[in-house]
Amino acid sequence: MQMKVVGHTAVAAVDLVKVYGEGDTAVRALDGVTVGFDRGRFTAIMGPSGSGKSTLMHCLAGLDTASSGQVLLGETDLTRQPDRVLTRARRERIGFVFQSFNLLPQLTAAANITLPLDLAGRTPDPQLFDRLVTSLGLAGRLTHRPSELSGGQQQRVALARALVSRPEVLFADEPTGNLDSRSGAEVLHLLRDSVRDLGQTIVMVTHDPGAAAYADRVVLLADGRLAGEIDRPDIASVTDALQNLAAAR
Numbered sequence: 001m002q003m004k005v006v007g008h009t010a011v012a013a014v015d016l017v018k019v020y021g022e023g024d025t026a027v028r029a030l031d032g033v034t035v036g037f038d039r040g041r042f043t044a045i046m047g048p049s050g051s052g053k054s055t056l057m058h059c060l061a062g063l064d065t066a067s068s069g070q071v072l073l074g075e076t077d078l079t080r081q082p083d084r085v086l087t088r089a090r091r092e093r094i095g096f097v098f099q100s101f102n103l104l105p106q107l108t109a110a111a112n113i114t115l116p117l118d119l120a121g122r123t124p125d126p127q128l129f130d131r132l133v134t135s136l137g138l139a140g141r142l143t144h145r146p147s148e149l150s151g152g153q154q155q156r157v158a159l160a161r162a163l164v165s166r167p168e169v170l171f172a173d174e175p176t177g178n179l180d181s182r183s184g185a186e187v188l189h190l191l192r193d194s195v196r197d198l199g200q201t202i203v204m205v206t207h208d209p210g211a212a213a214y215a216d217r218v219v220l221l222a223d224g225r226l227a228g229e230i231d232r233p234d235i236a237s238v239t240d241a242l243q244n245l246a247a248a249r
């Protein structure tokens with residue numbers, strides 16, 4: 001199946017299949033998923049454990065290769081690129097925020113934020129850097145090392161690091177999974193602000209209906225297939241949808 005790339009789609013999966021293993025033990029983690037993610041929108045991917053959320057995100061982000069189907073990042077079909085192009089796309093076009101903050105302990109917050117750009121030989125845009133550290137509440141923390149920062153502050157450094165390169169898509173994998181509820185809410189607010197203020201596109205995997213309620217849209221997966229979506233979700237609509245999916249199993 002060919003999908004026409006429309007200008008407002010930042011990243012899309014087209015009839016995406018991912019099979020782990022072979023023969024009797026093969027697992028069809030993605031079973032023909034077609035879904036697009038609009039530019040400048042915040043989408044959460046949800047579904048029961050084992051439904052394929054992480055696999056979908058990893059394939060969309062070029063961290064894993066699909067068995068068949070396409071992943072379109074803008075106009076680039078990531079499934080047809082050699083490793084070096086994939087590596088460049090991950091470095092230059094995609095941002096990541098993970099549950100574990102993945103900061104380098106020996107570097108200051110400022111050096112962690114600019115590290116990917118430094119490695120790529122690019123100079124950070126000073127205005128964007130200042131705007132991000134101010135809006136993320138990090139201005140007074142730039143010379144601190146990760147061990148001198150709270151979990152919430154470390155995740156905000158990771159967010160600044162992801163945003164400072166102006167990625168086409170920011171992928172967030174359970175970004176609040178290691179945070180207390182107050183720091184988690186702060187990070188979710190900041191994700192939403194980056195969509196509103198910078199036009200950032202965000203795709204987030206989460207188990208938490210409270211986190212998903214910050215998104216503009218929820219995409220539901222079950223057994224490796226698309227199982228519905230919710231526009232302008234709130235906690236009640238997401239909780240109901242997840243309960244319906246669990247009851248249907």
Ligand SMILES: Nc1ncnc2c1ncn2[C@@H]1O[C@H](COP(=O)(O)OP(=O)(O)OP(=O)(O)O)[C@@H](O)[C@H]1O
Nearest residue numbers: 020021027029047048049050051052053054055056
């Ligand atoms: N590397 C792997 N090798 C074999 N099977 C795998 C591998 N990674 C994932 N799977 C299987 O693929 C299916 C989908 O897994 P995936 O991690 O994408 O689901 P998920 O919805 O993110 O789950 P969770 O909510 O528990 O993190 C599961 O059945 C899982 O066991």
